[in-house]
Amino acid sequence: MTQTAPASVDAESASPPRFTHREIMVTMSGLVIAMLLAMLDNMIVAPALPTIVGDLGGLKHLAWVTTGYILASTAATPIWGKLGDLLGRRITFLSSIAIFLIGSALCGMSQNMGELIGFRALQGLGAGGLMVGVMATMADIVPPRDRSKYQGVMMAVMPVAMIGGPLAGGFITDHLNWRWAFYVNLPLGIIALLVCWFVLAKLPRNTSGKVRIDWTGAALLTVWITTLVLITSWGGTEYAWGSATIIGLAVVTVVAFAAFVMVERRAAEPIMPLSVFADRNFSLAGALSFVVGFAMFGGMTLLPQFQQYVQGSSATNSGLLLMPMMIAAMVLSLGGGVLTSRTGRYRALPIAGSVLMAVGLGLFATMGPDTSRTLTSLYMVILGAGMGCLMQTTMLIAQNSAPLRDLGAATGATTFLRNMGGSLGVSVLGALYTSTLSDSFTSAAGGSAGAANSGTLAQMTPEALRGLPETVRHAFAQAVTDGIGAAFVWAAGAAAVGIVIALFIRHVPLRGFTSGSSTDNAPVAAVSTAKTTG
Structure with a gap:
């Protein structure tokens, strides 16, 4: 089941090395580039997909270009986190960057859809280690008390990726060649490799070469994550929710998950240590991360629909x-x-963030065909404020609640929960949006919808919509509004659950790095012996 060779960790791992502010900023330069790689990839590739499919053929396999990437990255995230704990953060982080770059180069050289899907999966395997590697490395070099201000700086990468990605992808597709949507990762990745090679040399590492690797747990984790993602990706689209395929996948998911829990409880070095979930704050932070992923990513995916169609x-x-x-x-x-x-106080942030996110999503549910862009922007500010309060705080709470020896696994588990929440949110809210849109359009347009509803509704584009009669355009805009409203009501409800979860989070003093402290393996190292407060 697991290798039983005794694990021996470098003595310096018992007490994290001290980094100066200058060393932290230099290290962050490499981490920021790696984070940018992870966030930019899908943003750049998305505008190029129609051209890619036209060049390589195989429209029916289009979804797998994205699904293969998501499957591999989601399954790999907690595994990379645990390997970082066992082997050292530097070697695993550099390996994930290298695999991502190899996958990117191969994607650009693909000659058919089968090759592209396979190479996207390889790229996703590396991408799974990028984000967890960034967060876990930050946790290695900066104590929780100071970590939030550095993680806040890294949040600046998000708007660059969200806005610059689609613009770069469109430019590459229009003026260069779609293959450069993948090749563009290479110069950034090489810079990240070189920087991280030198600046991460001070991180703790395993010097014995002996580790216990939970291969059985890793295999079971991959199985139940894969089948669960397939359920959320295929359910209601490729297959009906009650179909034999979806039911079969659900059975496999439940059985594999139960087996995974049994194996992890007995493994010497579990891929996802269940002991970390015994800490109240860690479990609550993980649950809140899942809710944030569900409401935020599911809702954000639908906003461009309203902006373009309405x-x-x-x-x-x-x-x-x-x-x-x-x-x-x-x-x-x-x-x-x-x-x-x-x-050193943080408890108010997840509460305020959950409230702001619920309010923002609720306001989006009230939008109509006449809602102005100014008002929509105001709603976005409220939702964005909630996101800003939540995204790094949930990770900070989770990392502060886990023992240092399991820091990578804990980071991977929290990132995994957020990704799974996002996957389920996109699937569930997307299915609700599509169903409500179709019913509303058919009901509102009546007979005039015949031309548009006969085999073209599912392929409707903003450009095609502008060529339809006024009555059909109005009916479709109203249908999109109804679908958006229904989806955001559910998203706001999920965010409201997040408020309840956040209220139960207790304030636990943020630990610092104490030289030679043997308490660093405890859930909260002693920089403060103050009692927790509710």
Whole structure:
């Protein structure tokens, strides 16, 4: 089941090395580039997909270009986190960057859809280690008390990726060649490799060469994550929810998950240590991360639909119109990080963030065909403020609640929960949106919908919509509004559950790095012996 060779960790891992502010900023330069790689990839590739399919053929396999990437990255995230704990953060982080770059180069050289899907999966395997590697490395070099202000700085990468990605992808597709949507990763990745090779040399590492690797747990984790993602990706689209395929996948998911829990409880070095979930704050932070992923990513995916179909924005402009949300998220993340660093208090942030996110999503549910872009931008600011309060705080709480020896696994588990929440949110809210849109359009347009509803509704584009009669355009805009409203009501409900979860989080003093402290393997190292407060 597992290798039983005794694990021996470098003595310096018992007490994290001290980094100066200059060393932290130099290290962050490499981490920021790696984070940019992870966030930019799908943003750049998305505008190129129609051209890619036209060049390589195989329209029916289009979904697998994305699904293969998501499957591999989601399954790999907790595994990379645990390997970082066992082998050292530097070697695993550099390996994930290298695999991502190899996958990117091979994707650009693909000659058919089968090759592209396989190479996207390889790329996703590396991508799974990028984000967890960034967060876990940050946790290695900066104590929780100061970590929030540095993580807040890294939030600036998000608006660059969200806005710059689609613009770069469109430019590459229009003026170069779709293959450069993948090749563009190479120069950035090589810079990240070189920087991280030198600046991460000080990180703790295993010097014995002996580790216990939970291969059985890793295999079972991959199985139940894969089948669960397939359920959320295929259910209601490729297959009916009650079909034998979906039911079979559900059975496999439940059986594999139960077996995974049994194996992890007995493994010497489990891929996902269940002991970390015994800490109340860790479990609550993980649950809140799942809810945030569900409500935020599910809701954000639908906003461009309203902007393009109802407000008449172009695809490029709809990306630019997300700026108020991204800027608000960045400002609140930076401000919250500074506040947490100065005061050591953070409990108010997840509560305020959950409230703001619920309010913002609820306001989106009230939008109608006449809602102005100015009002939509105001709603985005509220939602972005909630995101800024939540995204780094949930990770900070989770990392502060886990023993240092399991820091990578804990980071991977929290990132995994957020990704799974996002996957389920996109699937469930997307299915609700599509169903409501179809019913509303058929009911509102009546007989005039015949031309549009006969085999073309599922392939409707903003450009095609502009060529239809006024009555059909009005009916479709109303149907999109109804679908958006229904989806955001559920998203707001999920965010409201997040408020309840956040209220149960207790304030636990943020630990610092104490030289030679043997308590660093405890859930909360002793920089403060103050009792927790509710």
